Amino acid sequence: MKLTALETLGFRTVNLVAHLGRMAAFIGAIAMQTVRPPWRVRRFVGEVFDVGVLSLAIVCLSGATVGAVLGLQGYTTLARFGAENSLGAVVGLSLVRELGPVLTALLVTGRAGSAMAAEIASMVTTEQLDGLRMMSIDPVDFVVKPKALAMLVSMPMLNALFICFALFGGYLVGVELLGVDGGTYVTSMENAITWEDDVAGTLLKSVIFGGLVGFIATYRGYTATPTSAGVSAATTGTVVVGSVTVLLFDYIITALWGV
């Protein structure tokens, strides 16, 4: 049966609306389970370990590297204008306002978000979620909620660590390698960064990114087709959609609140 262009458009619109409805229902289910006991503290702590602790190495190493590159690039550019003493401010502001939350979110999406989606998708494939349903245990409560909340909580902490290591990397390159005065580097950074705008802003961004990545990873896994290709699609979908969404929301947050 061949569909007309109008029928195809209608079909796609209905599908899109249904899909958005399922996403809203999924968010609602997580929210409802979050405010309702049992709290599943042990499972939540386990997930924080998986998302947070197991991401420490990649986040800290990447942070130090990004900071070092930023110090190097910043020094070269600022030296053209004789403004090397502002290196601390440039490195600090770029990291706190922008690079810290965004790069942390991208790294965590690739490492923990994809793992989260793959785990839930393979539970779908092997009927583990149906097994929970048959024990009258809501999979959203037992599996999804602890994972999504762990992502929400871990992201700001990982972001803070990323920034700390990046500042340290920038300091090493700028001060120890290129000879910028250490006191000047730190003072210019202190003067440029404010708690109310910059630090609060970076926390806001990372919390929002944590929520988004947690939702995308769990939703992709939960709605995966129960095949090995479905697991693969859920994993890659999480990385692609998660990364693009983080970048898109970064622009929206910056445009709306200037952070």
Place this chain on the structure above:
Amino acid sequence: MSAPSAANLAARTESKSSRVSSELRILLEDVHLSFGGRPVYSGLNCGFPRGKISVLMGGSGSGKSTLLRLVAGLVRPDKGRILVADEDVTALSERELYRVRERIGMLFQHGALLDAMTIFDNVALPLREHTELSERDIAAEVSRRLAAVGLPDTELLMPRQLSGGMLRRAALARAIISDPEIVLCDEPFSGLDPVNVRRIEKLLVELNVRLGITLLVTSHHIPSSLRMADQITFLVNGEAVTGTPAELQKSTDKRVREFLDAERDDPSPGVDA
């Protein structure tokens, strides 16, 4: 739960033809279901009596496992009614279904154990979630059930450390640990050696005899099915042909004969899909 004697089991098997009750625990009425445009059932009608063992048979792809999933409310039919313990599961919300499922245990074809938990934690999960039992009582109950399915001393193992047959037996221990009113078993004998086929068969009969549990079992294992079943339902081309084991063995229905005669022609027992 001690094992019933061989004489009891034999007597039970002999008296099957007169024991199919008219009181139905599970009833499917005019059920239609299709996947991707391919019809699985087009007006399926069948029922399974309270407190009896019903075995679902049929070729691969005949819809046996799907029927169990319909009864469990895991799949919704396109049309029709499915009454389980007097509740129409097609009309219930997911939350309302949880209430009905507390009375149902299900053994999935591949076990469906949570692979991030030990066997102990898997089997203990329904008790931890739905009872106030102490950890000591839960531990005792889990050990008892694991011993009953022939898996003592496996509590600390992870599911990946068990073979397929052992996994299914651990999953059976989980399905029955809450003493449900209805137990749905999807291919419980698949992949088991003859000793364990007998062990599981005996355990299922014990559950039925001692606790009055209604069992709905899908199986390709004809000898076991004939021994344990009070009722056998053949699914052929989306239709149900039902009778006692004795009636079906005498059946002249071509589709049923074809299935049973294939087993006779190939005498190697216990060949499961």
